[in-house]
Amino acid sequence: MEKIGQFLKGNAQFVYSIILIVLIPIIIIANALWQIRSSNDNMTNVLQSKAILVESVLGDSIDEIINDPSTLQSKITKISTQNPEISEITVMTQNANDFTVIASTNKQNIDLKLTSKDYISAWIQNKTITRLFEDTTKIPSSRFWQVTSVLQNSSNKKVALANMTLSLQNIDAVNKKNLNTSLIILAVTIFLVLLLLINHFRFFEYTILFKRLKEVDKMKDDFISIATHEMKTPLAAIKGYISMMFEGLTGEYDQKTKVHLEKIYVNIQRLDLLLTETLDVSRLEQGRMQFNMQPCDISEIVQDSISTLKDQAENKKLTITETKIPNMPLVFVDPERIRQVTDNIIGNAIKYTLKGSVTISYKMENGKLDTIIKDTGIGMSRRDRNNLFTQFYRIRNEKTVDIPGTGLGLWIAREIIRKMNGKICVESTENVGSTFTIQLPYMEDK
Numbered sequence: 001m002e003k004i005g006q007f008l009k010g011n012a013q014f015v016y017s018i019i020l021i022v023l024i025p026i027i028i029i030a031n032a033l034w035q036i037r038s039s040n041d042n043m044t045n046v047l048q049s050k051a052i053l054v055e056s057v058l059g060d061s062i063d064e065i066i067n068d069p070s071t072l073q074s075k076i077t078k079i080s081t082q083n084p085e086i087s088e089i090t091v092m093t094q095n096a097n098d099f100t101v102i103a104s105t106n107k108q109n110i111d112l113k114l115t116s117k118d119y120i121s122a123w124i125q126n127k128t129i130t131r132l133f134e135d136t137t138k139i140p141s142s143r144f145w146q147v148t149s150v151l152q153n154s155s156n157k158k159v160a161l162a163n164m165t166l167s168l169q170n171i172d173a174v175n176k177k178n179l180n181t182s183l184i185i186l187a188v189t190i191f192l193v194l195l196l197l198i199n200h201f202r203f204f205e206y207t208i209l210f211k212r213l214k215e216v217d218k219m220k221d222d223f224i225s226i227a228t229h230e231m232k233t234p235l236a237a238i239k240g241y242i243s244m245m246f247e248g249l250t251g252e253y254d255q256k257t258k259v260h261l262e263k264i265y266v267n268i269q270r271l272d273l274l275l276t277e278t279l280d281v282s283r284l285e286q287g288r289m290q291f292n293m294q295p296c297d298i299s300e301i302v303q304d305s306i307s308t309l310k311d312q313a314e315n316k317k318l319t320i321t322e323t324k325i326p327n328m329p330l331v332f333v334d335p336e337r338i339r340q341v342t343d344n345i346i347g348n349a350i351k352y353t354l355k356g357s358v359t360i361s362y363k364m365e366n367g368k369l370d371t372i373i374k375d376t377g378i379g380m381s382r383r384d385r386n387n388l389f390t391q392f393y394r395i396r397n398e399k400t401v402d403i404p405g406t407g408l409g410l411w412i413a414r415e416i417i418r419k420m421n422g423k424i425c426v427e428s429t430e431n432v433g434s435t436f437t438i439q440l441p442y443m444e445d446k
Contacts, residue, residue, distance in 0.1 A: 080105045242265050294332070299322065357375070358373065
């Protein structure tokens, strides 16, 4: 039982589908039977009402026709002709212990002495009695409604007894046809359900596979998160020791050693950046990245990025300029995360610009503040623009072969800006330059 419970718990979707597959035919059967029964009851009620109505018509003129058997006979014959479902109408008068037929659609019954519990009960209680019965002498058997009621004259005196028999043959034929149709539909439905069930087992296998893939993907994310944390610790120690060597705290070293240390330090920085960006990707995908949102002047954040990257620009003899607009509005963002974005985009502008300049400007439009970062770099093709924000994608040509990078920075930048209700877009022309626009909603009051 425990294993069954674990299976049901672990495969709830499969069990749910099986229940649906079983319930569909049951519901169809129940609906068909209910419709037939409802139709039968409705038609039966109609016939009962018609019988009572016919007897009411007879009762309205009973004073005129009770003493005129030929007129009474003509009238019930006409009623029977107009209503094919009426099998027989018989009108009787009461004697001491029985009832004498004075008119009937079956003329052989005229003058017969009849008695039955229904006749006596209807006469004594002065009420209409209905009874459903089946004639089994015929094949197939037929069902009938028998309605017995008392006919009264204008003085409410009982003067005769009317007995009417109504056939349900047509109704039964329609119901049988409906039942056969329902059974055919049911058979087709069961066949289709079986095909669905067979196909569902295949999808069930895919579901299990997909579930395992999700588990593996989660394990991957957990591993990346743990591994990056664990790897950053020894990297920090290595960077610390190299910094101590640069400062001469571990003794003197020659120029050759210094060159090797600088190469080690550069590669450690690249590895540290890769681990940091990999950890950010994992946090963003799992929704675990924290944001400390607050009103900020984005131009001040851009200035901090320019100060950090100024040496790189000067080494390549590039100029970096920032042009503010009057009354710079505030944006509601996480300043540390925005700094991460501006560092990445301005840093890329410097890396991919061989000569010329990088300019930063601002524009307010439609409730948005655009931060526009334009360079005179190598630019990119349409294909590169379309794939630029894809994880691990890098522009690869003879001009970028020596430019380091992980291909994660722009994807991270886009996701961070999205989390802050903004967006990043790019325009670029090969050998002319690129323009990145960071668009964020600004606050109305500074």
